[in-house]
Amino acid sequence: MTHTALARKYRPTRFGDLIAQEHVAAGLRGAVAKQRVAHAYLLTGPRGVGKTSAARILAMALNCERRGAPEVPDGEPCAACDSCRRIWAGSANLDVVEIDAASNRGVDDARDLRERAMYAASGPERHKVYIIDEAHMLTREAWNALLKILEEPPPRVVFVFATTEPQKIANTAAPVLSRVQRFDFRRLGPQLIADRLRQVVAAEGVAAEDDALVLIARVAAGGMRDALSLLDQALAFGEGAVTAARVRDALGLIADELYAEVLEAIAQRRPETVFPFVARLVEGGADFAEFVNGLGEVLRLLAIRMLGGEPQGITDALRQVVERVAPAFSAGDVLRMLHLLQEAETAIRRNANARLAVETLLLRYALLDRTVELGQVLAALGTGPGAEPAGAAAERAPSRGAPDATPARAVLRDSGAVAGAALSLDAVRQRWDGLCASLAERRPMLAAALGHAQVSEVRGRDVVLVVHDTDVHLPGLEKNRQEIETAMSAAFAAPVRVVFRPAGGDRSPEREGGGGSVRRLDQQSERDQRLRAYRAKDQALDAAAEALDLELLD
Numbered sequence: 001m002t003h004t005a006l007a008r009k010y011r012p013t014r015f016g017d018l019i020a021q022e023h024v025a026a027g028l029r030g031a032v033a034k035q036r037v038a039h040a041y042l043l044t045g046p047r048g049v050g051k052t053s054a055a056r057i058l059a060m061a062l063n064c065e066r067r068g069a070p071e072v073p074d075g076e077p078c079a080a081c082d083s084c085r086r087i088w089a090g091s092a093n094l095d096v097v098e099i100d101a102a103s104n105r106g107v108d109d110a111r112d113l114r115e116r117a118m119y120a121a122s123g124p125e126r127h128k129v130y131i132i133d134e135a136h137m138l139t140r141e142a143w144n145a146l147l148k149i150l151e152e153p154p155p156r157v158v159f160v161f162a163t164t165e166p167q168k169i170a171n172t173a174a175p176v177l178s179r180v181q182r183f184d185f186r187r188l189g190p191q192l193i194a195d196r197l198r199q200v201v202a203a204e205g206v207a208a209e210d211d212a213l214v215l216i217a218r219v220a221a222g223g224m225r226d227a228l229s230l231l232d233q234a235l236a237f238g239e240g241a242v243t244a245a246r247v248r249d250a251l252g253l254i255a256d257e258l259y260a261e262v263l264e265a266i267a268q269r270r271p272e273t274v275f276p277f278v279a280r281l282v283e284g285g286a287d288f289a290e291f292v293n294g295l296g297e298v299l300r301l302l303a304i305r306m307l308g309g310e311p312q313g314i315t316d317a318l319r320q321v322v323e324r325v326a327p328a329f330s331a332g333d334v335l336r337m338l339h340l341l342q343e344a345e346t347a348i349r350r351n352a353n354a355r356l357a358v359e360t361l362l363l364r365y366a367l368l369d370r371t372v373e374l375g376q377v378l379a380a381l382g383t384g385p386g387a388e389p390a391g392a393a394a395e396r397a398p399s400r401g402a403p404d405a406t407p408a409r410a411v412l413r414d415s416g417a418v419a420g421a422a423l424s425l426d427a428v429r430q431r432w433d434g435l436c437a438s439l440a441e442r443r444p445m446l447a448a449a450l451g452h453a454q455v456s457e458v459r460g461r462d463v464v465l466v467v468h469d470t471d472v473h474l475p476g477l478e479k480n481r482q483e484i485e486t487a488m489s490a491a492f493a494a495p496v497r498v499v500f501r502p503a504g505g506d507r508s509p510e511r512e513g514g515g516g517s518v519r520r521l522d523q524q525s526e527r528d529q530r531l532r533a534y535r536a537k538d539q540a541l542d543a544a545a546e547a548l549d550l551e552l553l554d
């Protein structure tokens with residue numbers, strides 16, 4: 001017996017089978033039943049949610065041999081007659097033409113289409129249906145040819161355009177949009193997909209762990225067809241019941257246990273575990289983009305849980321992880337972690353060194369600053385050198401003297417101790433050549449520019465680099481500041497900030513933002529300036545900043 005792909009075997013055959021697309025099903029079924037079918041439809045939505053299936057069902061319903069028979073619901077195809085079966089199978093058919101615009105996009109095809117559309121359907125009771133998949137790939141010329149047909153549509157000819165990117169059609173062929181009836185398909189939720197997978201394994205007589213199906217539903221990311229293909233893959237991967245472990249193996253997923261481990265290390269603030277952990281990921285052949293993606297999913301669930309929601313569509317294993325680590329984080333922490341994660345995702349997408357991006361991300365997590373209200377800081381320092389009652393200082397702080405008066409939060413940098421221990425002038429100088437050498441492998445130009453810089457000073461987490469031939473080398477170094485900082489942060493397992501200072505100091509001020517006319521106009525230095533302004537106006541805050549190495553948040 002040959003194996004039929006599940007995605008094909010369980011493809012919907014009636015409007016009523018379209019999962020989560022009831023609005024589309026009702027609209028099309030009603031049009032067929034009332035004989036008010038439009039000349040052109042545009043079906044939009046993510047991949048694998050039933051657009052092409054709906055188009056075929058429409059073609060079946062319009063050409064069904066048992067249309068109107070008492071056992072066939074109004075507007076639905078019978079799905080059993082010869083015509084229905086041929087259309088459903090996508091086999092050669094006079095009246096239903098499927099065109100993949102991704103591979104047929106020239107003017108010639110459109111002309112050809114136009115000529116073919118002039119032929120009527122093969123019988124008086126039949127409709128000619130053109131199904132054009134990936135319609136956003138059609139050229140402007142092709143659309144122009146189609147527009148001419150749509151302006152004077154031949155009788156009983158129906159065009160169904162399916163696309164994942166309707167915006168592109170709006171850009172290339174706006175006039176077409178006014179001549180089509182549009183249906184937007186919904187992405188399927190993981191629960192709906194898991195429910196459907198449960199039905200399918202039951203119908204197939206296959207044993208499967210529920211967590212396995214939930215995992216597949218999660219990976220399918222809203223597409224039913226993908227979910228069924230993934231189930232096929234998992235079934236082909238081994239014998240016996242489908243377990244969550246087998247799904248992970250088959251799909252190359254990263255085990256929830258690894259996320260649990262890394263989250264617990266972060267919760268316990270153990271930055272030293274980061275490098276060995278990432279090394280194990282590498283040995284296990286993990287894909288970093290996949291890891292960061294999965295980590296984002298875990299954090300999202302954590303955020304939902306902390307905001308009092310009930311995470312849906314997750315495995316029991318993951319639910320337990322989330323429950324276990326939740327008490328260690330505040331909602332603010334999780335939001336900041338998600339924000340950092342997005343930065344890392346961007347870096348991984350752009351940058352070859354995904355490993356470093358992941359290491360840096362996890363280090364930043366493990367060294368995560370706690371978010372506190374500025375008022376709390378001032379209250380805690382009420383007995384400090386400011387010699388004002390805490391409450392008064394706290395009340396006054398927001399309204400006094402800031403360049404813009406809104407920010408009222410600060411961050412306690414408790415990573416300072418770690419940074420201080422590891423980051424010293426000697427330590428940086430000792431490792432400087434090695435750092436440049438390791439950069440040279442990936443970024444020879446950048447390493448060469450760094451050869452014109454000398455480590456001159458370390459202040460807190462700032463590493464001051466004196467740059468020679470400033471005009472030549474500084475622009476390049478500035479441009480790559482983040483990469484240099486990332487490499488150094490990784491090397492010292494602490495956040496490092498680089499300050500460039502032109503050689504021959506006095507005449508050209510430091511490129512840091514505080515002291516002179518040349519300023520780093522990025523957000524970081526803006527925040528630093530705001531903090532300085534705060535500090536200048538409020539002695540209590542000045543003391544706090546001094547004692548705790550404060551950094552201002554928005």
Ligand SMILES: [Zn+2]
Nearest residue numbers: 064078081084
């Ligand atoms: Zn039929």
